[in-house]
Amino acid sequence: MNRRRTVLALATGALMLSACTGTGGTSKGADAKAADDPSKVSGTIKVLTQRTDLVADGTMKKYAAEFNKTYPKVKVEFEALTNYETEVKIRMNTENYGDVLLIPAVIKKDDYPRFFASLGTEAERSKKYLFTDYTTVDGKVYGQSPIGVIPGFLYNKKVWEEAGVTQWPTTPAEFITALKAIKSKTDAVPYYTNFAAQWPLSQWTSVNGSVSCDTQATAKLAEGDPWAEGADLRVGDQLLHDIVHEKLIEKDPTTTNWEESKPRLAKGELATQWLGTWAIIQFQDAARKAGVNPGDIGFMPFPAQKDGKFCAVVGPDYNQAVNVHSKNKPAARAWIDWFTEKSGYDKDNLAISPLKGAPLPEVLKPYEDKGVKLLEIDDAQGARVKQIDNQSEIGIYAPEYRQNLVDLARGAKKGDLDDFFADLSKRWTETQATLGS
Amino acid sequence: MTDTTEKAAVKAAAGAALAAPAPAPAPRRARVWRGVTPWLFLIAPLALLITFTYAPIANMIAYSFTDWDGVSPELRYTGAENYTEIFTREDLFRVFFVSGYYLAASAVQIVAALYFATILSFNVRFRNFFKGVLFFPYLINGVAIGFVFLYFFQDGGTLDSVLSLFGYHTDHAWLGTPVSANTSLAGVSIWRYMGLNFVLFLGAIQSIPGELYEAAELDGANRWHQFRYIIAPGIKPVLTLTVILSISGSLSVFEVPYIMTGGATGTETFVIQTLNLAFRFNKTGLASAAAVVLLLIILVVTWVQRRLVPDDKVDLT
Numbered sequence: 108m109n110r111r112r113t114v115l116a117l118a119t120g121a122l123m124l125s126a127c128t129g130t131g132g133t134s135k136g137a138d139a140k141a142a143d144d145p146s147k148v149s150g151t152i153k154v155l156t157q158r159t160d161l162v163a164d165g166t167m168k169k170y171a172a173e174f175n176k177t178y179p180k181v182k183v184e185f186e187a188l189t190n191y192e193t194e195v196k197i198r199m200n201t202e203n204y205g206d207v208l209l210i211p212a213v214i215k216k217d218d219y220p221r222f223f224a225s226l227g228t229e230a231e232r233s234k235k236y237l238f239t240d241y242t243t244v245d246g247k248v249y250g251q252s253p254i255g256v257i258p259g260f261l262y263n264k265k266v267w268e269e270a271g272v273t274q275w276p277t278t279p280a281e282f283i284t285a286l287k288a289i290k291s292k293t294d295a296v297p298y299y300t301n302f303a304a305q306w307p308l309s310q311w312t313s314v315n316g317s318v319s320c321d322t323q324a325t326a327k328l329a330e331g332d333p334w335a336e337g338a339d340l341r342v343g344d345q346l347l348h349d350i351v352h353e354k355l356i357e358k359d360p361t362t363t364n365w366e367e368s369k370p371r372l373a374k375g376e377l378a379t380q381w382l383g384t385w386a387i388i389q390f391q392d393a394a395r396k397a398g399v400n401p402g403d404i405g406f407m408p409f410p411a412q413k414d415g416k417f418c419a420v421v422g423p424d425y426n427q428a429v430n431v432h433s434k435n436k437p438a439a440r441a442w443i444d445w446f447t448e449k450s451g452y453d454k455d456n457l458a459i460s461p462l463k464g465a466p467l468p469e470v471l472k473p474y475e476d477k478g479v480k481l482l483e484i485d486d487a488q489g490a491r492v493k494q495i496d497n498q499s500e501i502g503i504y505a506p507e508y509r510q511n512l513v514d515l516a517r518g519a520k521k522g523d524l525d526d527f528f529a530d531l532s533k534r535w536t537e538t539q540a541t542l543g544s
Numbered sequence: 545m546t547d548t549t550e551k552a553a554v555k556a557a558a559g560a561a562l563a564a565p566a567p568a569p570a571p572r573r574a575r576v577w578r579g580v581t582p583w584l585f586l587i588a589p590l591a592l593l594i595t596f597t598y599a600p601i602a603n604m605i606a607y608s609f610t611d612w613d614g615v616s617p618e619l620r621y622t623g624a625e626n627y628t629e630i631f632t633r634e635d636l637f638r639v640f641f642v643s644g645y646y647l648a649a650s651a652v653q654i655v656a657a658l659y660f661a662t663i664l665s666f667n668v669r670f671r672n673f674f675k676g677v678l679f680f681p682y683l684i685n686g687v688a689i690g691f692v693f694l695y696f697f698q699d700g701g702t703l704d705s706v707l708s709l710f711g712y713h714t715d716h717a718w719l720g721t722p723v724s725a726n727t728s729l730a731g732v733s734i735w736r737y738m739g740l741n742f743v744l745f746l747g748a749i750q751s752i753p754g755e756l757y758e759a760a761e762l763d764g765a766n767r768w769h770q771f772r773y774i775i776a777p778g779i780k781p782v783l784t785l786t787v788i789l790s791i792s793g794s795l796s797v798f799e800v801p802y803i804m805t806g807g808a809t810g811t812e813t814f815v816i817q818t819l820n821l822a823f824r825f826n827k828t829g830l831a832s833a834a835a836v837v838l839l840l841i842i843l844v845v846t847w848v849q850r851r852l853v854p855d856d857k858v859d860l861t
Contacts, residue, residue: 193823199615213826218616303694305806359699361719361809497613497825505824510808519721519809 139224139429139440149180150435152206157191181438202432206439209425216490219249223428238423241486250426255459258313258383264405266295266378279346282410286355295378302360305506314343316420320413329488334528351516369393417479499538608832626833649730650790661745682739690803722810748779792842
């Protein structure tokens with residue numbers, strides 16, 4: 108009996124101890140200034156990245172070697188994380204999360220100064236770089252994306268031509284007609300949902316801004332109802348619903364395969380997928396491996412026009428930032444600046460340069476020819492949108508709600524589309540009200 | 545069937561073995577040493593148990609009273625707010641219906657495991673081979689199983705090919721509708737965990753002395769009688785344990801549906817939902833509360849079951 112009591116005491120003691128953990132000390136508002144003389148910057152920095160492929164095949168090492176030509180005394184180490192978001196989130200409860208890292212989506216914008224060192228003021232940086240307002244808190248910028256991406260449809264040009272569609276559709280209805288033509292005239296699957304891989308479905312949120320051609324589209328999400336008649340998200344969701352409802356998709360969406368979808372689209376077994384410019388290079392590689400022409404991979408904007416012109420939203424990829432606890436802030440800063448401006452990472456990925464006034468990559472030549480209007484959305488309300496999204500548990504950046512939409516459209520889930528949208532509207536606007544403004 | 549329950553069971557067994565009291569009186573110093581020795585041996589397992597089981601649980605309970613988002617340095621104490629939310633939002637509890645599929649599957653699984661264990665405990669040709677075959681799935685990593693079965697259920701995949709060998713050409717999307725998807729996933733669960741139940745039953749059956757069967761045969765008992773009057777009562781404690789594990793396992797299904805469908809098409813279970821709350825919507829506080837609720841439900845289920853089926857001593861004589 109006595110012994111049992113000792114164990115109990117021991118156990119309770121341990122419980123009490125552990126219950127006290129959780130909050131750590133906070134330092135706030137350090138700066139990572141750019142050094143004047145590259146040869147004097149020294150130290151070893153650890154760079155966290157989600158690009159496991161580039162670390163594995165040595166591409167990142169090549170960047171580091173190139174970097175060392177300018178900054179000879181800095182040693183760069185890479186750590187690739189397969190499940191970037193989740194792993195970094197847990198590590199950020201400590202001070203040890205690399206010197207340079209990509210800002211995970213979970214970090215609240217207001218908390219940036221606690222976790223990252225500032226790269227300078229927005230007034231000064233926005234003269235040279237794009238996307239600065241995505242990471243600006245109180246006038247200071249905390250991150251910089253090395254590439255810009257445009258959302259759009261990747262399609263197989265040959266299949267589309269075979270179906271007799273040579274012009275980009277300009278309305279959702281025309282888009283559906285085009286897919287129907289593909290279904291009847293070719294053997295290809297008109298549209299591939301990538302339902303099982305989940306995240307490709309959440310890409311549909313990036314139609315925001317493309318429909319209305321409005322740089323204030325994000326502010327509208329924060330203040331208005333994204334599923335009101337004619338609102339950007341509603342138009343996108345309606346199109347996705349119609350594509351699925353008209354059976355213009357693969358036979359069994361629940362067992363789709365993302366890696367397999369790349370060569371299949373290149374070979375013309377699949378005709379279209381909604382992704383972004385970042386995917387072009389991956390699909391071209393898949394085409395080369397499959398022995399077909401990479402030039403068949405085309406890219407087109409969302410089928411909506413404003414004043415007779417298509418609009419395409421240019422947004423940042425992951426933003427790179429300096430850990431506020433880093434011992435080598437100048438070296439970390441040097442890496443971010445060099446990687447953004449001089450590494451050629453943007454060109455290697457056929458992506459848009461984050462530098463203002465840089466030319467578009469070759470794959471987007473059709474965009475230039477057709478006069479597609481490129482616009483950068485104002486992200487001042489981005490933090491609030493995320494907050495509403497989390498609080499309402501809708502998840503416009505998560506796959507569940509679009510999986511439900513697809514299930515509804517193909518009849519696996521009972522219900523009515525209008526009710527579905529009405530429910531989303533209700534939850535979104537009610538949360539807006541409870542959060543205040 | 546959770547990992548932790550098994551580990552806890554193993555640890556408890558190890559602890560009990562080490563703490564066995566030593567006989568015979570001895571001088572005082574020696575007696576003190578004798579009292580302390582088992583504890584010295586226990587330091588390592590206890591430290592592990594506390595660090596990796598009880599400390600996280602305590603932390604989880606602490607978080608369940610806050611609005612922590614999982615990363616922000618600031619967390620606010622919100623009292624029982626998270627618990628109120630869980631019990632007032634019926635959509636959070638609706639996912640328990642999915643457990644029904646797995647519960648039904650457990651019943652099938654136990655019956656099948658019992659059947660095979662009984663047959664293979666008698667002298668059957670190739671019985672060691674069959675034992676291996678039945679236990680094998682349990683040894684495979686859950687993630688691998690998820691991927692294997694994704695190909696299995698794919699349109700034109702293994703299952704469709706096998707069915708067409710028998711001339712049955714199906715055009716069924718196995719994971720396509722909630723009912724069919726849940727049934728398929730529950731089927732995978734049966735395949736995966738039957739081996740464990742089977743081994744538990746087999747071990748229990750083999751501890752029954754062989755003379756009993758001989759005596760029974762002399763008295764004219766057939767195989768069914770032997771099962772009914774010797775095996776079934778002989779393995780009752782193991783049977784009860786399996787049922788408890790199956791029920792708690794059904795309530796906390798996770799790996800198979802998470803990997804195969806990610807909770808889409810109505811296959812979301814309570815654990816997947818909790819995970820989404822914590823990592824998708826950054827409501828770590830609410831998710832902790834949900835985890836605590838699940839823990840309590842499982843404890844209650846176990847307790848009720850122990851009351852209904854008391855764990856009495858087996859007496860075969």
